[in-house]
Each structure stands twice: as structure tokens, then as C-alpha cells.
Amino acid sequence: MVNHPVNMLYPALLRALAWLFVSAVLASVFVHTASAAPVDGLARQFFPQADRVDDFAGEPLAAPVYEGERLLGYVLRTSDIAPVPAYSGKPITLLVGLDLEGSITGVDIVQHSEPILVVGISERDLQYFVHQYHGVRTDQRVKLGGSKREGYVTIDGLSGATITAMVMNATIMQSVQKVAESRGITLRGEGPLPARQATSPSAQPDQAAPFWWLGETSEPFWAVVWRERMWQVAVLSVALTILVWILLFQDWLTRRPRLLRYVRNGYLLFTLVFVGWYSLAQLSIIHVLTFVNAVVHEFTWQAFLIDPMIFVLWSFVALTLLLWGRGVYCGWLCPFGALQELLHKAARRLKIPEYDFSALVHERLTALKYVIFVGLFGLSLQSIGYTAKAAEVEPFKTAIVMHFNRDGVFVAYALGLLVIAVFNRKFFCKYLCPLGAALAIPAPLRIFDWLRRRKECGRPCQICAMQCEVQAIRPTGEINPNECHYCLDCQVTYWDDHRCPPLSEKRIRREKSKAVLARMQTPPPEPDSRKNPGLDLNQ
Numbered sequence: 001m002v003n004h005p006v007n008m009l010y011p012a013l014l015r016a017l018a019w020l021f022v023s024a025v026l027a028s029v030f031v032h033t034a035s036a037a038p039v040d041g042l043a044r045q046f047f048p049q050a051d052r053v054d055d056f057a058g059e060p061l062a063a064p065v066y067e068g069e070r071l072l073g074y075v076l077r078t079s080d081i082a083p084v085p086a087y088s089g090k091p092i093t094l095l096v097g098l099d100l101e102g103s104i105t106g107v108d109i110v111q112h113s114e115p116i117l118v119v120g121i122s123e124r125d126l127q128y129f130v131h132q133y134h135g136v137r138t139d140q141r142v143k144l145g146g147s148k149r150e151g152y153v154t155i156d157g158l159s160g161a162t163i164t165a166m167v168m169n170a171t172i173m174q175s176v177q178k179v180a181e182s183r184g185i186t187l188r189g190e191g192p193l194p195a196r197q198a199t200s201p202s203a204q205p206d207q208a209a210p211f212w213w214l215g216e217t218s219e220p221f222w223a224v225v226w227r228e229r230m231w232q233v234a235v236l237s238v239a240l241t242i243l244v245w246i247l248l249f250q251d252w253l254t255r256r257p258r259l260l261r262y263v264r265n266g267y268l269l270f271t272l273v274f275v276g277w278y279s280l281a282q283l284s285i286i287h288v289l290t291f292v293n294a295v296v297h298e299f300t301w302q303a304f305l306i307d308p309m310i311f312v313l314w315s316f317v318a319l320t321l322l323l324w325g326r327g328v329y330c331g332w333l334c335p336f337g338a339l340q341e342l343l344h345k346a347a348r349r350l351k352i353p354e355y356d357f358s359a360l361v362h363e364r365l366t367a368l369k370y371v372i373f374v375g376l377f378g379l380s381l382q383s384i385g386y387t388a389k390a391a392e393v394e395p396f397k398t399a400i401v402m403h404f405n406r407d408g409v410f411v412a413y414a415l416g417l418l419v420i421a422v423f424n425r426k427f428f429c430k431y432l433c434p435l436g437a438a439l440a441i442p443a444p445l446r447i448f449d450w451l452r453r454r455k456e457c458g459r460p461c462q463i464c465a466m467q468c469e470v471q472a473i474r475p476t477g478e479i480n481p482n483e484c485h486y487c488l489d490c491q492v493t494y495w496d497d498h499r500c501p502p503l504s505e506k507r508i509r510r511e512k513s514k515a516v517l518a519r520m521q522t523p524p525p526e527p528d529s530r531k532n533p534g535l536d537l538n539q
Contacts (some may be wrong), residue, residue: 004448012294017097020362025482039063039095046106052362062179065097073099074179077110082174086114086167094130094168098176102138102185107131107172107247114164120224129158129165133172138180142169160400162280163225163307222305233308237452239270240316243332247324247486250450254491264487265345268338276335282311282400283317283334285373286391287432289380316441325438325446327486330429335400337485339428340421344469354469355423362471365431366483373437425469426485440482445527451479451486456502464490464501 043053045066052066053075060081062074075097083091089282091113097105109131132155136142143152144165158165179185226233246263253260257513275281287310294303305311313333320328330337346356357365372393380387397416398406404414420427429436457464465473468490472483479490497503 022478037233042095042108047072059180076179078175080172082171082179084167084171102180104133104136107133113179138176145232222302226308229308252511254488255495257492268341272335272338274401279309280401282396288438294379325481327484331485331487336396340426343422368431369433369437376434389448443481454502464493
């Protein structure tokens with residue numbers, strides 16, 4: 001740990017970060033935010049020859065569209081027919097056009113509360129996604145992404161919003177199916193569309209029933225998503241089981257520093273690549289605020305079950321908060337934290353100098369993340385959509401979910417934080433992360449203290465406090481559970497009889513005692529008469 005004149009420059013550093021953050025928030029204002037678009041205008045886009053749109057009526061609700069007295073088709077709102085809840089716990093409302101041949105003539109998003117659609121998806125990508133439904137018939141099966149499959153219409157999904165895309169697909173296809181059945185719409189002269197029996201997809205081989213079907217007797221949408229991602233859940237479950245064993249047998253592992261180094265680096269790489277970049281299971285402060293919002297208003301498990309990876313991770317985090325504190329997630333399971341950690345380790349291998357703030361400056365800076373969290377929490381009481389924009393203080397969407405494929409200001413902000421992390425270990429996590437602040441609040445309630453300390457820690461020994469690069473150990477020797485990332489470095493020192501002074505003293509005394517005992521047990525050498533040739537011992 002090195003104190004450096006950089007401590008005098010931290011106000012300028014904070015101003016630069018604040019400028020990047022404000023720029024990112026201002027830029028996000030120009031990202032598409034769905035609002036209540038006029039039905040008539042969209043209906044005429046879906047049916048260019050239309051001159052009249054009647055009111056929504058019938059069961060299910062749909063608005064007839066006419067050219068003179070000739071019926072052209074219907075427009076429908078998906079939230080009126082198939083209100084599948086998304087991440088926010090609320091359904092996404094889409095306006096869909098359906099002609100008399102059972103084909104979709106257009107789709108547009110009317111209203112939603114999805115944070116990922118506000119700040120994570122560009123207008124161009126969003127419009128491309130919904131426009132792919134043009135021409136899809138109500139009797140066709142829709143498959144999102146992947147290779148083409150016989151009997152299915154393949155539609156490109158939304159990168160970074162896979163589950164949200166699945167929700168929109170489900171609500172679109174179920175809605176048009178119900179309207180077509182209720183209005184007796186024919187398919188290319190084949191007669192009225194037959195009612196589709198609501199059967200569970202798992203009851204038919206090769207998923208004969210489309211995965212978007214959500215009939216009254218079929219399995220819920222979240223169950224279908226879980227089946228689609230079961231292998232990812234299995235891999236994550238195995239990894240979490242391994243992590244539990246690492247934590248339970250940490251004493252054995254920390255006595256073997258080389259093995260711990262390989263295990264930890266491998267786990268961080270797994271977290272970054274599989275949990276983060278591949279599965280997009282980066283937890284966010286938005287998840288916390290959405291959960292609180294749902295509890296206050298109308299809680300439903302279905303909204304939180306639609307992404308199995310996120311659900312499993314949050315369940316594990318809830319358990320580990322009680323047993324070990326916030327450090328397990330922040331130190332082992334956060335993809336952006338893992339990216340910072342790996343960059344910092346690479347920098348140490350390359351002999352890049354490390355700069356840490358003084359204890360006083362560090363203590364002041366740690367308060368920033370709590371200020372950010374309280375601000376976001378207050379804003380979430382008004383609007384989750386606005387909160388999602390402000391939550392761009394988290395670079396998670398840019399660096400992990402969107403793979404840096406965003407506008408320049410977002411990428412510059414994320415890269416700036418990563419560059420700082422090269423010189424100051426996990427800078428963002430220590431000082432700016434609102435999710436870390438939220439997890440730190442219940443951290444003191446943990447049941448056990450797993451990290452070992454000695455009575456000499458802090459009085460007078462300062463080895464661990466000086467070596468802790470996240471500065472989570474107070475000068476008095478206590479480990480601050482609000483700041484600890486559970487890297488186990490201090491536990492390696494705890495068992496090292498060359499680095500831990502109390503153990504080192506015992507080792508030295510033990511070695512001296514062995515040396516004295518060895519000398520006492522060694523017989524004195526016999527005199528050598530050859531050294532005194534003039535001496536006759538027989539005389």
C-alpha cells in the first residue's frame with residue numbers, strides 16, 4: 001500500500017468522474033422512452049389505406065379498422081389481453097395490427113416501465129425488433145434467436161434484453177391468437193382459425209407447442225424460461241456450491257496461498273465471462289429498487305422469476321448476506337467487480353505502480369456510494385424509468401450487458417473507471433457503487449464472523465491493515481463489514497508465520513528452542529591426539 005501525492009488530486013478526479021456521469025445521464029435522455037402514442041396514428045401506419053378506426057370493444061378488446069365500410073382488420077393492445085409482467089412487475093403495452101388473413105401488419109411499443117428499454121437499448125434496435133413481426137401469421141411459431149428451425153419463424157432478439165424480448169414475444173403472439181379466434185379470422189381461405197388447445201409444452205415432445213403459449217391450463221411464462229435456460233442454471237448452481245465450499249473451508253485454503261490464488265483467479269474469470277458477458281446476470285441497484293417498489297405496491301413472484309440466473313443469484317446473495325456479509329457477492333460474483341480485480345492483478349504483474357488514498361480521504365470517499373444510493377432510492381419512489389437513467393452511474397450495462405457496444409460517452413465513463421481501477425484497486429466498488437451500498441446496509445446483521453483476528457491485530461500490529469488494498473481494515477484491527485470484499489488476503493497473512501508478527505515471533509522462538517535443544521543433545525567431540533604430537537597420554 002503506497003500513499004502518494006495523488007491524495008491532493010482527488011477533488012479533480014471526482015470532478016472528472018462527475019462530468020462523465022452527468023454526460024451519460026444527459027445522453028440517456030435522448031434514448032427512446034415509450035409513452036402513450038396515439039392509437040389512430042399507429043393504426044393508420046399498420047393499415048395505410050384506412051380512413052377510420054373505431055373504439056376498442058368486444059372480448060377480448062380490439063378496435064376495428066375500416067376503409068370506408070370495408071373492414072381491414074383490428075388493432076389491439078397487448079396489456080388488455082395478455083398482460084405478462086416484465087422486470088418492472090408491470091406488463092409492456094404494445095399496439096399490434098392484425099389483418100383479416102391472420103397476419104400481423106405492425107407492432108409498436110406504446111407504454112412500458114422497463115429500465116433496460118430506457119437506457120440499455122437503442123431506438124434503432126428496438127424498432128428493428130418489433131418490425132420483424134410484420135407478416136407473421138397467428139398460426140406460426142416464433143423462435144427468438146439461434147439457428148433456423150423447421151416449423152418456426154426465427155426473429156432476432158434484443159442483445160442485453162433477452163428476457164424482455166421474450167416477454168414481448170409472448171404477449172404479442174398470445175394476444176393476436178386470442179383476437180383471431182374470437183373474430184373468426186380466416187387464414188388464406190382455410191376457414192375460421194381453430195381454437196388452440198392449451199396444453200403444457202412439456203407434455204409434447206420436441207416442444208410441439210410454441211413456447212409463447214400461455215393458456216389458462218398451461219405452465220406460466222417464467223416456467224418456460226426456466227426450462228429454456230436450465231443448463232445455465234445448472235452451471236451456476238454448481239459454481240455457487242463450489243463457492244460455498246471455498247467459504248466453509250477457507251482456513252484450509254488460505255494456508256495454501258498458491259492454490260488460493262489459482263482458485264480465486266479462476267473463479268473471477270468464470271464470473272466475468274460466464275455470469276457476466278455470456279449470461280448477462282449482472283446484478284444492479286435497479287433490481288433492488290424494483291423489488292422494493294413491488295413490495296410497496298403489488299408484489300408478485302412471477303415478475304422476479306422471469307430471469308432464472310438473476311433470481312438464483314439474488315437468492316444466493318440473500319443467504320450469504322446473513323452468513324458472510326456483502327463481501328461474498330462484491331468479491332466473488334459481481335462481473336464488473338471481477339473485471340476490475342483482474343485488471344488490477346494484471347497491472348501488479350506488469351509492475352504498474354499502485355496509488356491509494358490516505359485513510360482520512362478514503363473514509364470520506366466511502367460515503368459517496370451511500371449518498372448515490374439514497375438519491376436513487378428517493379427517485380425510484382417517483383419513477384423507475386427516471387431512476388434507470390440516473391442509475392447509469394453504474395457502468396454495468398455498458399461493460400457487461402452491452403459488451404461496450406453503446407454511445408461513446410457511456411463507453412468513456414466505463415473505460416475511465418477501469419483505468420482508475422488499474423491504479424487503485426476496485427475504485428468504483430469502494431466509492432461509487434450504489435449496489436454495494438445497498439448490500440452493506442444489512443451487512444452488520446450477519447450471523448457469524450468467519451474472518452479470524454488476533455488480539456495483537458491493530459494493537460500494535462498493522463500488517464493486515466496496510467496490506468488490505470480495499471482499505472477495509474481499521475487501524476484498530478477490526479474488519480469493516482461494510483467495506484470488506486472477502487478476498488481472503490488478510491487470512492493468508494493470518495496463517496503466514498513469516499508475515500504475521502505474532503506467528504513470526506512464535507516461529508523464531510520455536511526455531512531457537514529447537515536449536516538450543518539440538519546443541520544440548522549433541523555430544524562434545526573427543527580430543528584428537530594428533531593435534532598434540534608431543535603429548536603422551538600414557539605417561
